[in-house]
Amino acid sequence: MADLMGEYGSVESAEFSRDSAYIVTGTKYDNTVRVFRTADGVMQWQTRLPAEIERVAWTGDGRRVVSVSEDHQMRVIDAGTGEVLRAFRHRAGIDSLALSHDGTIMAMGEESLHDSDPDSEPTAEVVLYNTETWEEIGRVFQGSTANEISFSPDDAYFVVVGGAHMKAWDTATRSLRYQNEVFYDSEYPQWSRFICVKISPDGRYVVVGANHGWLYFYHASTGEYIRRLNKTGDKIETVEWTADSRYVLSAGKVNVIDFIATRHALDTALNNRSVPIALRVPLTDHLEYMHFNASGALLTTAHQDGTVQLWTYMADNPGINQRSHAGLSAQQEADFDRR
Template sequence: MIFDLVKDFADVLDAMPEDHPRRRILKLLDEAIRRDVHFIDRHPTTFFQCLWNTCWWYDCPEVAEHYDAPQGGWSAAGPPWENSGPNLYELLELWREEPSRKSIWLRSLRPPPQRLGGQQQATFRSHVKGVCSVAYSPDGRQIVSSSEDKTLRVWDAENVRELATLRGHSDFVKSVAYSSDGRSIVSGSYDGTIRLWDAQCGAALAVLRGPWGRVQVYSVACSPDRRRIVSGFSDNRVRVWNLESNTVLAVLRGHESNVSSVAYSPDDRRIASGSLDRTVRVWDAESGAELAVFRGQNHAVTSVAYSPDGRHIISGSADVVRMWDAESGAELAVFRGHNHAVTSVAYSPDGRHIISGSRDGSVRLWNAGSGEEPVVLRGHEVLAIDRVSYSPDGRRIVTAGGDDKIARVWDSESGKELAVLRGHEGGVNDVAFSPDGRRVVSRSNDGTVRVWDAESGEELAVLRGKRR
């Protein structure tokens, strides 16, 4: 029932004019319900308690001593408790005085860490341990998350409802990805298996395992044509799987340590892999033949990515980003500027820029043609950037700051910080844009996945779900 109410609020707000005098109050109530929707679903009698402990603290006089001004200061109207219009706390007082309200409830004596009307709009809770990986479905309607609790969970990205819990792995689920048509989910686990799931109903479609014993799966990726999966393992091998027969097409041998990252070329013909053995290797996706070995890194390779045209590969290692000719393996450029290990690299959608995140706490934006470093993005108060990602249109970048519990959105041209996404209670390890660029999804060690409005920074949902 509570999820129906969430949908009703969404429908009303969509139909209501932006300047309607009651829209602000309704939007705040909608946000408050979304924050605790999974808890209310499990404990319906706490509905008023949850509303009170979030909404009353929005604009009551007592709240002034608890909240600092947001980044950039308050709007021209001033802080909520100085608003001369209808007050949310007065509405809650009226509801509390209704004769029909007889149930016992717990009143919080302090406001929530994240004020209502701020950047956080909702939390998706369900995992009982840290979240390892998140991904949007290609149509942006679903989110899948994987966790140290050995499960995957599929969520409705709009109404925050948990659609399915995918059980079967017996260890951390390290990596997760959607097929390009969105119909299947693939997951890789420390239990040594890769599992294929139906994205709609959550049914287990296949378990991919081999006779090589218990080795850990570090990374997985789906081919653009949806026919194959590539996976990187702790036994130094890359394995390519046929999704029709669920068999291994090829075992790519050559790495001398764990394979930390894998990627398909845009045309499906090549696979790139990065390893702790300090090399990047390129393989023929059909035959499994090793086509090139890129050497030159003095430290482990943590991340690899293809350029959109497939001509170049970039890799992150130590404090540098390297660009390689994808065919010959020739080193084309070394981008220097970081002073600690590079943890994540990515191309802009148009291929003109490269972004890199590092344990030095900075994100750097490079000109892919000249190697010039036009912008350095600083703001995370940690010594590690765990993930960087471009929006589909290339205009924005989102970064995960690891232990500072924050994700940030930046203008990719100017480097201006557009939004600070606060709400997680543990380190933020992964971030990504939705396919339409309107949403950001983040995952954290606090066991939650959160969805944000990419434009305003508002939190739209917190994925918690039911604990079984």
């Protein structure tokens, strides 16, 4: 799957529908939202927009896709036809987009000029929308650019990162639960920034990717700092967890995806060099975003070379097929006996 600009293009975002049947993508340079069929990669439709698309997402029912872009607009698009149904204009470019796990809330986060111009006022907000009516149901003041948003598994709170800050907000009251700041690099303090964030599926931990290759780990419920790691020395653009929370993935300005076992990442008795990389997957180009489907068996990746790639994630238990076969055989025999 690829955008029409080829290697001159860049796919900024790619995400599975909840049933894993489709992948929606958003690009820069050709500024296009596309929906592909997962089974064979056939493009279902494409809709070109006026500006660079930063993030795309599905609604929970799969009937709509949503895009946010540099022209300050969030658009709600018919997932079957590509027709833009609604557009909401904001006061700044929009960088982030996330759907709550129950599918009722879409959160979008603005950019802030303060990140590049310290003399300007920090202005970025995160705005929450009801996905049935598309009415605004609340907003929080983030200050720094809201680069990425991640909801807790129970949707009780969401974490937002960008600039020097990570903030966790209560979903119902929009009150601040906790916040943390990036550790400043003494040589290049202006480039010490949080880039991406994901709460683990089990709800226990938060991983944050930052400049210079740093991965930060926190306890999700309290924001308590655990440690940070660095395996590449270059910007981390995207992070993800496997569905069982046993591995954390990171990628960005180095052409690999690194898998690190969660138990090793959180073991503070291991120094940075001693933390092993469980798997290092080579890539065709820098990675902008990655997303597991609901089961955790498929991974889609969005690349700066204009490609969208589909991967299978195989279990690391070599006996899983034998166990599955034995279970299926027993079930078939029981069904036969009942007949």
